[in-house]
Amino acid sequence: MAAPACRLPSAIRSAARSFKSYPALRATRVAAAAQRSFSASTKWQIKTTEMKEDDLLSLKVNQSRLMEDTHHTCQWGTGERWGDAPTETGMKRLALSDTDKQARDWFVEATQALGCHTTVDAMGNIFAVRPGLKNDKAPTFVGSHLDTQPTGGRYDGILGVTAGVEMLKVLADNWVETEYPVGVVNWTNEEGARFPMSMVSSGVWAGSIPLETAHSLQEVGSGKATMAEELKRIGYLGETPASYEAMPMAAHFELHIEQGPLLEMSNKKVGVVKGVQAYKWLTVKVKGRDTHTGTTDLKSRADALLTASKMILHSHRVATASSALASTGILNLKPGSTNTVPGEVTFSLDIRAPQNETVVRVTNQIKDDFAKIAAGEDVLHSNQDCTLGLPCSVSITEDFDSPATTFHSSCIDAVRQSAHSVLGSNSKNLVMDMVSGAGHDSVYASKRCPTSMIFVPCREGVSHNPREFCSPEDCAIGAQVLLQSVIRFDRMREVNRGELND
């Protein structure tokens, strides 16, 4: 019986935004629903617990509308062009930038127009909640992020949010009444690209990262702004505490492109994500001595960049030996002149593996070995055919630690059932269980509520790149699975009262 509030008089819409006033709203919504004349649907007022499998299947995501919304939001923060078509550009929408504000404003307007109550917390996370039948319980959320990498694409994060909005639209179009409220959340600075801590705002929500730490994060690059300053500047420093206690969730589902090649390589359509691999982020600072390139013989140099090059290559070798991943994405050096041997190099190191123990072992080995390489010792042929120069020093800080995450069996089941339902008779060949290589806000969400994710293929596994691409069909399949997962979970909550409602 959930009539879309956007079609109600403004007074009712206003009431719809106030979550607590829902019992009063319900009567007016029913009345309003009776006036409805523009829908051909016969399923209005259907409750999720009354739905049969066929009813679930008939709730259809509108692929065109989903893609229009997705690309519509990409007008804010458009990045590098890589093709001729209008949508063949990447994205550069750094968290809390002016363009991020525009995308946020769209999200608030779009969800409010669909009858949602929106809440902004102290990290700028935006929670849009559509009332259900039992509004004294926490909503079932879907969520992702609207911020992007500096040379990102149009799908990473964005698709998860627009699919959430599409879910709200399908529920509204079909007058679906959920047992419990459902919501869509846009998490702040998931990428960690501008403020160097990824998933920081879901981390604060989960109680894993102190608010003060997050608020005082300074942007990378030449600017000096902190998260708190930028939240305030763009008007998204909310008064609600950023906390799972102030904004509880019954579950968190996230649709995301895989960002890797596995689905595409194996011709699958949907990945049922059972967890996320462990990772650590380190910052390595190598100090040598600035000297003139022309007058300093090789043995009189403390060459910080040559040493860093050995370290980067070595980290790759250690990762290879341990079936782990080691990656350097940032490297800065000083002073930066063609004829000066750099005296200081700072670089990032991202270490990942499915098991926590592997990440810890690789990290410890790299820390030990880097100290030896800096001192001039040979480690795994690092000095082979080289001139031994003067020693450098190295300091390594651990910026971030994300242990391996295991998602919740109920959510995983909801996703798996939905994937098979949506993909039909051939679904056995189109669905696979996966572990996510990348961190997502679902990692932190999973610390405080049942969680799972849905992966869809992206072309050549390319992500964090303007050319990132997921076909409209695959986007729609993912959104369809997301929608069903939320409804299935809503039904599970009703069937297993107590167990999934705490």
Added chain:
Amino acid sequence: MAAPACRLPSAIRSAARSFKSYPALRATRVAAAAQRSFSASTKWQIKTTEMKEDDLLSLKVNQSRLMEDTHHTCQWGTGERWGDAPTETGMKRLALSDTDKQARDWFVEATQALGCHTTVDAMGNIFAVRPGLKNDKAPTFVGSHLDTQPTGGRYDGILGVTAGVEMLKVLADNWVETEYPVGVVNWTNEEGARFPMSMVSSGVWAGSIPLETAHSLQEVGSGKATMAEELKRIGYLGETPASYEAMPMAAHFELHIEQGPLLEMSNKKVGVVKGVQAYKWLTVKVKGRDTHTGTTDLKSRADALLTASKMILHSHRVATASSALASTGILNLKPGSTNTVPGEVTFSLDIRAPQNETVVRVTNQIKDDFAKIAAGEDVLHSNQDCTLGLPCSVSITEDFDSPATTFHSSCIDAVRQSAHSVLGSNSKNLVMDMVSGAGHDSVYASKRCPTSMIFVPCREGVSHNPREFCSPEDCAIGAQVLLQSVIRFDRMREVNRGELND
């Protein structure tokens, strides 16, 4: 009879600035000299050809004044502090910056006050000329540069200019009359740190670099200004053509810190510089593909930074094998995010060796090998213990080529004789012949006139570093050798007329 013009009435000072009006000036200068009452010197009006060895030795550089001038100029563009003493800071005076303008203004004022005529050419090179007896002939110049590295020291270039000013002061104090005019030149953007072509302005003067090329050089970093724009902005875009024809030189002497460890290591005081090693500057651009660090397995990556690390290490190995130097001082990558494998890395490569052939051979080998490394082939163990990823592409441009330089025997002789004279009885143990590892404006000067250089030790061989240091005693010894070299060359010119005066 060269009275310091600063002590003459302004009409005479004005005349002194006009080189062409010298015959008229000479009479007034003699008259003015007669009024001189504050000098205790008995050597006034002495001609260089009349000087005996004792006379040469009695022309004493004022060490305190030299150091005061040197540090005085360092008030403009003061860099990083490394010690507590007032002069224990580095320098950051990039070419044609506001602080470079201030240092230039000082140079013009100081030399004009000493009776020099100053000319600024189309590259902003400033030539300060003190008249001699025969002013229809080209001056004997000393020169160096006032611009510095972004994290440079107080001696590189600066000492060569302040020692030139000190030479003018000693000549003035002692009323020395040179046979031919002598000059001091401040060359623009020697470092190539702001506008990426080192020694570019002496290069234009020598006819080796087209004026248009130099004028259109764009500054490195985030700014977009060209040399021509900046020359105009700070008021140093002169009308005189930047050319050895418009501003001929009879010789070019340059005092410089060694910028390497050899003099200090062998307990020498003066290096007689017989030439400069060859070098090339390359820019290497590696293209891979931006991908997510967490979701892209090692074999599915085209990691531009891992590839660049292999290349930097490889260039060091090739240099080691060839007794050459290979150095990377600049490295930039895109997009620059902890969890994105860089898709593009650009780095500089500086290759040097005493022989041209060695530089050519090393450069060719590196070009061949870099292409192989990018393609994923193993070169000198580059892939040992690595995971073979996807190929990258590489493009290499040669930005700059400075063949090996041999200085002129007459200038070398002048420097060697002066060094032994200044250092006295133990000089055999204190003077050594050297080849410069670094490029200097003397390289281009030597293409158009007899040239040599004087090296003095710098602590631990450190240069292009705020801690660069040359003791006041060593600075003064160098300045003393410079002064004598100019006088000895002036005498040689008179003795060998025709041969050294073309």
